[in-house]
Amino acid sequence: MSDATDAVDTPTPRRNPKPEAKTIGGREMKPSTLMMGHGYDPALSEGSLKAPIFLTSTFAFENSAAGKRHFEGITGKRPGGAEGLVYSRFNGPNQEILEDRLSIWDGAEDALSFSSGMTAITVMMLAYCNAGDVIVHSGPLYAATEGFVAKVMSKYGVTYVDFPAGATREEIDAILTKAKAQAAEQGGKVAMVYLESPANPTNALVDVEAVRDSRDAILDADETPITIDNTFLGPLWSRPLDHGADVVIYSLTKYVGGHSDLVAGSIAGAKKWMDPVRALRNTMGGIADPNTAWMLLRSLETVELRMQRAGENAEKVCAFLRDHPKVEKVGYLGFIEDERQKDIFNRLYSGAGSTFSLFVKGGEAEAFRFLDSMKIAKLAVSLGGTETLASLPAAMTHLSVPDERKAQLGITDNLVRISIGIEDPDDLIADFDQALAQV
Ligand SMILES: *Cc1c(COP(=O)(O)O)cnc(C)c1O
Numbered sequence: 001m002s003d004a005t006d007a008v009d010t011p012t013p014r015r016n017p018k019p020e021a022k023t024i025g026g027r028e029m030k031p032s033t034l035m036m037g038h039g040y041d042p043a044l045s046e047g048s049l050k051a052p053i054f055l056t057s058t059f060a061f062e063n064s065a066a067g068k069r070h071f072e073g074i075t076g077k078r079p080g081g082a083e084g085l086v087y088s089r090f091n092g093p094n095q096e097i098l099e100d101r102l103s104i105w106d107g108a109e110d111a112l113s114f115s116s117g118m119t120a121i122t123v124m125m126l127a128y129c130n131a132g133d134v135i136v137h138s139g140p141l142y143a144a145t146e147g148f149v150a151k152v153m154s155k156y157g158v159t160y161v162d163f164p165a166g167a168t169r170e171e172i173d174a175i176l177t178k179a180k181a182q183a184a185e186q187g188g189k190v191a192m193v194y195l196e197s198p199a200n201p202t203n204a205l206v207d208v209e210a211v212r213d214s215r216d217a218i219l220d221a222d223e224t225p226i227t228i229d230n231t232f233l234g235p236l237w238s239r240p241l242d243h244g245a246d247v248v249i250y251s252l253t254k255y256v257g258g259h260s261d262l263v264a265g266s267i268a269g270a271k272k273w274m275d276p277v278r279a280l281r282n283t284m285g286g287i288a289d290p291n292t293a294w295m296l297l298r299s300l301e302t303v304e305l306r307m308q309r310a311g312e313n314a315e316k317v318c319a320f321l322r323d324h325p326k327v328e329k330v331g332y333l334g335f336i337e338d339e340r341q342k343d344i345f346n347r348l349y350s351g352a353g354s355t356f357s358l359f360v361k362g363g364e365a366e367a368f369r370f371l372d373s374m375k376i377a378k379l380a381v382s383l384g385g386t387e388t389l390a391s392l393p394a395a396m397t398h399l400s401v402p403d404e405r406k407a408q409l410g411i412t413d414n415l416v417r418i419s420i421g422i423e424d425p426d427d428l429i430a431d432f433d434q435a436l437a438q439v
Contacts, residue, residue, distance in 0.1 A: 018043065031104045031235075032304045039100035053294045054093045059085040090282050094293035099266070101300050102256075105235035106248045108268035112278055113288040113296075117231065117251025118144050120265030124227065124247070125149070125192070127280040131157030132188025136179045138165045138195045138206045140409055142229065142251075143397065145196070159186065165197060165204035166341060172207075172214040180218060190219050195245070196229040197238075201357050201393050201417055202409055203331050205344045212244025225273050231255070232383075236307040237351035247273050252288075254384030258299050258306050264288045306386065306422055307354075313428060314354035314420040320429045321358060326370075326436040328414065331357030354420040355383045364413040366439045367392050371416065373438040376423060376431040383419030388428060391417050 018041050022029055040051045061067035070086055072078035085091060095113050102111040114120040125148065129135065135149055139162040149160050159182060163175040179190045193215055197206035211226055225246035230238055231254050240248050247269035250256055257264060265288075267277060281287055288296070318332040333352035336342045345352075360367050371379055377388040381397055391397065394413045398406060406412075420428065 034104050035101055035300045035303070038104065039097040051094060051097055051294065051297060053290050055290055056092075057088045059087070061086075088290075089285050089287065091287065092290050092293070094290040094297070095288055098288065098293040098296050098300075101297065102235075102250075102266050103268050105303075106230075106239060106241050106268045108241055108248065108270070110271045110274040111266055111268035112274055112281060113252075113293060114265040114267075114281070114286050115288055115292070116263045117142075117229075117249070117253055117265035118148075119286040120249055120251075120267050121145055121229070122148055122152075123281050123284060123286055124249070124267055124277050125153060125194075126284075127277040128225070129153060129156070129158045129191040130188060132183070132186040133158050133191035134179045134183040134186070134188065135160040135191060136175060136193045137162050138167070138197065138199065139163065140165070140199050140202065141194070141196045142200060142231075143401075145194075145229070149194070157186070158188075158191070165199040165202065165206045166338075167207075167210075168340070169207070169210040169214060172211055173218065176214050176218040190224045192224060193226045194228075195226065197240075198232050198333065198353075200232065201331075201398075201411060201415060203333055203357065205333075205341055205348070207344045208240050208243045208245055208348060215244075225269070227267075232355060233349055233351070233353050236304060237311070237349050237353060240348075241269065243348055246270065252296055252299075254382065255307055255310075256299060256303055256384075257296060258303060258384060258386060260380075260382060260385035260387065260389075262292050262295050262299075264292050264296060307351075309422040310354035310384075310420050311351050313422065313425045314356065315352070316425040317418075317420055317428050317432060318356060321432060324433075324436055326361050326439045328359040328361045331359070331415075356418055356420075358416045358418050359412065360414045360416055360436070360439055362414055362439065364392070364395060367395075367414050367416055370435050370439050373435040374431055375434070376427060377418070377435075383417075385419070386421050388421040388423060388431075389419045393417050 042048055045052050070083060073080055074082045098113050099111040135158060137149060137160060161175055161179040161182060163171060183190050193211060195206045198204060215221060215224060215226055226244060227247040227249060228240045228245045229249045230240055231251045234250060247267055250266045252264040252266055315334060318330050318334060321327050321330050333345060336345055360370050371390055371392060374390060377390045380389045381391050382389060393415055394411050398411050
């Protein structure tokens, strides 16, 4: 029922967020400062210091003209693209703040968040590739990524060519030349160069600058982006966009999320490379949910602190393990001996990370005894959390890899994979010491 006495509140006009400063006193603010507030204005959310979690599937238009204007933008009838929020499969406030903040770490123009690292990778590949195209990739890759390229993309007529992570400029030139010929034969293009560095569990580093020079010499840079999975050393110790990569990819599940309590992924790069992926994400879904995006905003405030501490801890633990009588070898990026790999490390990385391979003297039985004796470290796959984790790839994550391939990759029965957390370093050393005594 309604009558003339109905009170009409004056609606609060929609406000624009206050303009943001990214410099202070002529200096550019560092990511660790910007993580506390960038992209969020408390005045738009009742003064709430932290962004609320926006649990909604849809967003109300101010009036019909605004609704029409929005759809003109997304359908291309009006240049400039979509404006604002309309439906939660496309975007949401928490995800937009997250994407703005993720871009900052890698110096990217734009970023997209996803419900997992694999969703980010697979939606991106589907967006960039057409039937007849070729993907060039470094190897080994995260097993699910390698499987997706070989078993799923092949169903749609996309083939691949791979090269070992440590390849030289000459070797990369040869591979790109081969891929270009293969693409021409199939009536397609080289759709993307896909890298992962350091490779897991070999820790081999890819020379991103050499890949860029090779791509620029042999292929068309506007047609073939260089994409790189930066999960292991980014965003703190590795900034691939500064060294010639076009798109940087994360499993945010690892160091960025950092508390082993969420699964998410992202990609970042120039808008030109994000747009087709955003369009496909709009169609397929796969954007991170608002709660996960909010947790990642929480995580990003401490990512530098956590990674620094984990990196320092790993350095101390590895120094202890290096000369231990029960240890055969420590595969840690701080101990690279190969001159070429050392050169790549010095040019492209600012830290050795906290994930490494520990070769216990003996075989599976000795490795099992070591793992089962650990008291602080938890026995689990994954990495990059606040807690130290340990696993045995040959018996767990890489169990189904054929023996010949395992041998090629150096995945032996005594290779223990360790991800160091942010515990007290001396407690960790004491734990490794007592567990090694049981071997
Ligand atoms: C974990 C991981 C992925 C997959 O990420 P999810 O978030 O588990 O989907 C991809 N690449 C690397 C290097 C990883 O460690």
